[in-house]
Amino acid sequence: MVGEWIRGAAHPVRTADPLAPLDDLRPLLAMVGERTAVAGFGAGTRGARELLALQARIARLLFAEADFRVLALDQDAALGAALDAYVRTGAGDVAALLRAAEPFSRTGETLALLRWLRALRRARPEAAPRVVGVSPRETGAAAYDAVTAYVRRAAPERLAELASHYAELRPPGAVPDHTRRYQALPDRRPWREHARAAHDLVAAAPGHEGHAWARYQARLIVQYHALHDHGHDPLDPHNMAHYERSFAENVLWWHRHTGHRVLFWSSSSHTARAPGRVVSFPPDPPGLSPNAGGHLHADLGDRYLSIGLTFGAGELAPYTGAPHHRVPTPVPPLVESVLDGAGAGDFLLDLRQRAPRRVAEWLARDVTTRLVGPRHDPRRDPDHHMTGGSLAEWFDVLVHRRRVTPARPLGPATPEAAG
Numbered sequence: 001m002v003g004e005w006i007r008g009a010a011h012p013v014r015t016a017d018p019l020a021p022l023d024d025l026r027p028l029l030a031m032v033g034e035r036t037a038v039a040g041f042g043a044g045t046r047g048a049r050e051l052l053a054l055q056a057r058i059a060r061l062l063f064a065e066a067d068f069r070v071l072a073l074d075q076d077a078a079l080g081a082a083l084d085a086y087v088r089t090g091a092g093d094v095a096a097l098l099r100a101a102e103p104f105s106r107t108g109e110t111l112a113l114l115r116w117l118r119a120l121r122r123a124r125p126e127a128a129p130r131v132v133g134v135s136p137r138e139t140g141a142a143a144y145d146a147v148t149a150y151v152r153r154a155a156p157e158r159l160a161e162l163a164s165h166y167a168e169l170r171p172p173g174a175v176p177d178h179t180r181r182y183q184a185l186p187d188r189r190p191w192r193e194h195a196r197a198a199h200d201l202v203a204a205a206p207g208h209e210g211h212a213w214a215r216y217q218a219r220l221i222v223q224y225h226a227l228h229d230h231g232h233d234p235l236d237p238h239n240m241a242h243y244e245r246s247f248a249e250n251v252l253w254w255h256r257h258t259g260h261r262v263l264f265w266s267s268s269s270h271t272a273r274a275p276g277r278v279v280s281f282p283p284d285p286p287g288l289s290p291n292a293g294g295h296l297h298a299d300l301g302d303r304y305l306s307i308g309l310t311f312g313a314g315e316l317a318p319y320t321g322a323p324h325h326r327v328p329t330p331v332p333p334l335v336e337s338v339l340d341g342a343g344a345g346d347f348l349l350d351l352r353q354r355a356p357r358r359v360a361e362w363l364a365r366d367v368t369t370r371l372v373g374p375r376h377d378p379r380r381d382p383d384h385h386m387t388g389g390s391l392a393e394w395f396d397v398l399v400h401r402r403r404v405t406p407a408r409p410l411g412p413a414t415p416e417a418a419g
Contacts, residue, residue, distance in 0.1 A: 003342035005359045010347035013399060016050035018112050022061045024348075028307075031350045031397050032066050036305045038255055039068070040264040040271030040293050043309035044386070045372040046104035047316035047325065048404035051309050055265060056113040058307070058399075062263055063120060063129055069260035070130045071117070072251050074270065075101050077220055078142045080133025087117045087131050094118075095410055102135075104267075108408035130258070134250035136223035137243070138179075143217040144170040147202055150214035155205040165198040169221065179228055188229045195225045216253055223249075241289040244270065248295035266292070269371055269386055272394040273297040273306045281373045282383045293394075308395035310369065312340035317406035318374045324406050325376040334382050335367040335391065339400045349398045351391060363392040 014024040032039060041058060043051040062068040073080060079101055086094045094114050098106055117129045144166050151162050169191055171178035182191060199218040205211065223246040230239035247270060255262045264271055269279050275294030280286045296304045316325040330336035351363060371386045391398070 001356065001358050002338055002362050003344075005355055006339070006342040006347070006349060007344045009353060009355070010342075010344045010349040012344075013054070013346040013348050013401070016053040016057075016346075016401065018053040018056040018060075018109050019116070020057065022057060022064075025057055025061050026065075027348060027350075028058065028061060028397065029066055031352075032062065032305060035303050036261065037300055037303040038251060038262045038264060038296055039305040039307060040251075040266065040296060041307035041309065042266045042268040042271040043311065044268050044370045045311070045316050045318075045327075045404075046267060047318045047372070047407050048311060048314065048401075049107075049109065049317075049407045050401050050404045051311060052107055052109035052407055054309060054399055054401065056109050056116075059113055059263055059265070060116060062261075063117065063127065067261060068263050069128055070132060070254050070258060070262040072132050072134045072254060072262050072264045073101075073105065074135050074247060074266045075105060075133040076135050076138040076140070077133045077217075077250075078138075078140050080131060081142070083114060083131040083133075087114065087121055087129055090118060090122075098410060106410050108410060111410060130254075130260075132254055134247055134254070134264070135243075136220050136227055136246050136250075138175040139220045139224035140171055140175045143220050146217040147198065147214050147221070150208075150210050151202065151205060154208045154211065155201075158201055158205065162198055162201055165194040165201070169194055169198075169225070182225070182228055188225070192222075192225045192229060195222045212257055216250075216257075219249070236287065236289050238287075240287060244290060244292045245295055247292035248299070251292070251296060252299060264292070264296075267371075268308045268369070268394075271306060272308060272386070272389075273304065273396075274386070274389045274394050276388040277386055277394075278388040279371055279386050280383060281371070281375065282377060282380055283375075288388070305397070306395045307397045307399065308369075309399045309401070310336050310339055311400070311404045312336060312402040314404035315406050316372060316376070316404065317409070318372070318376070325372060326378050327370075327372065327376065327404075328378050328381055330370060331382060333368045334385065335369050336400075339398070340402060344400075346401050347399070349400070350396070351398060352396055360392075364390050367391055369394075 011027045082097050085091045151159050199222050202214050202218045227242050251264050271293045273293045275290045278286050278288045313329045368385045368387045372384050
């Protein structure tokens with residue numbers, strides 16, 4: 001029954017070429033509709049060329065034909081600003097910039113999309129695409145400089161007070177070294193309190209031009225110190241609950257500050273509408289925390305659209321230069337075993353459309369979906385997963401790919417012409 005429904009309701013996806021024509025994906029436009037303010041999309045892996053390419057194709061469609069303007073990446077804000085400058089002006093070597101990104105973005109597919117966004121900006125200036133980073137993980141000196149510059153202009157009498165708060169907090173060099181120094185403190189509470197006091201100072205400053213941006217940067221600094229003050233909760237030792245909440249807060253800020261539609265590109269563990277998700281990355285114990293998609297849905301309701309990408313079998317490249325993972329054909333309890341066995345090929349499927357009772361019950365049933373991180377044991381493939389919800393709860397739209405191959409690492413950098 002489920003396979004028959006999928007075959008009848010799904011739209012074939014004919015290619016994973018990131019620059020191919022978009023005709024096969026156009027049914028997605030009606031699924032996005034007019035109400036969507038933020039769309040989040042992600043896969044159960046970051047290492048599959050075809051899934052990254054499909055994400056790039058979806059981004060092209062939404063930016064070119066659905067008036068999306070902001071691409072939010074789970075990268076740090078300073079890198080996002082540099083990538084945004086490239087898209088807006090052509091400044092910088094975009095391949096070199098990506099080499100400073102989190103490993104999962106150092107791919108040819110990401111590079112191709114950024115170059116396409118630059119071309120769109122040049123061809124259609126009114127489209128005005130933006131690229132932003134919404135992760136506070138490596139908040140660096142640029143955030144402190146932005147806050148200080150604003151206070152110097154708007155409230156110079158409080159500049160010394162701000163400097164006293166940021167005296168030890170501002171990284172003097174590489175952010176990872178500064179993070180280790182912070183985490184080695186016997187008591188991290190004073191630094192958190194200084195970050196919060198500085199934020200409150202900026203919030204109370206006169207609201208001149210640039211005030212919203214300064215407050216945003218000050219909040220990134222608060223988020224950074226809260227994120228890296230972890231180890232207190234044995235059920236969430238890496239403070240993922242705070243990380244997820246920060247993603248959502250920052251994506252929402254970009255939507256509200258610009259008034260534009262935002263596409264949040266991450267993994268399905270972050271973007272699924274999954275407030276009760278449990279993730280399992282053996283040999284680590286399962287982890288439970290609300291995720292960014294759950295927070296975005298709680299705030300936006302049906303104006304948040306969740307798109308999930310799933311896959312059958314193949315090989316993955318977890319990180320550039322790392323050994324490839326061989327991922328076998330999915331078996332129960334993985335829901336991919338049903339999707340792959342439906343006989344629908346590679347497809348796009350709106351999970352919100354009317355379905356027979358038995359199919360609706362299956363969509364509402366708790367499921368287990370594949371989630372492959374940096375480590376993967378093919379002998380324990382079903383143990384690498386996300387659970388704690390149903391397909392209907394997690395996703396509005398599914399894109400399924402039967403076979404995948406490893407993502408392409410970036411090749412040698414090529415000089416970019418200034419635009």
